[in-house]
Structures are given as C-alpha cells and as structure tokens.
Amino acid sequence: MEKYVTLNNGVKMPRLGFGVY
Structure with a gap:
C-alpha cells in the first residue's frame, strides 16, 4: 500500500488505516 x-x-x-479515500 502507498503511504x-x-x-x-x-x-x-x-x-492512517482509513482505507481508500
């Protein structure tokens, strides 16, 4: 995953662990 x-x-x-924006 990209940072x-x-x-x-x-x-x-x-x-921050929210997944995909």
Missing part, C-alpha cells in the same frame, strides 16, 4: 493517497483535488493525505 499517501492522492484525492481527486490533487491533495495528498496520509493513510
């Missing part, structure tokens, strides 16, 4: 996920608006957020 960060990129949202539709291009903002990167850390994955």
Whole structure:
C-alpha cells in the first residue's frame, strides 16, 4: 500500500488505516 493517497483535488493525505479515500 502507498503511504499517501492522492484525492481527486490533487491533495495528498496520509493513510492512517482509513482505507481508500
């Protein structure tokens, strides 16, 4: 799994066990 996920608006957020944003 990637450590960060990129949202539709291009903002990167850390994955803290929430799954897919």
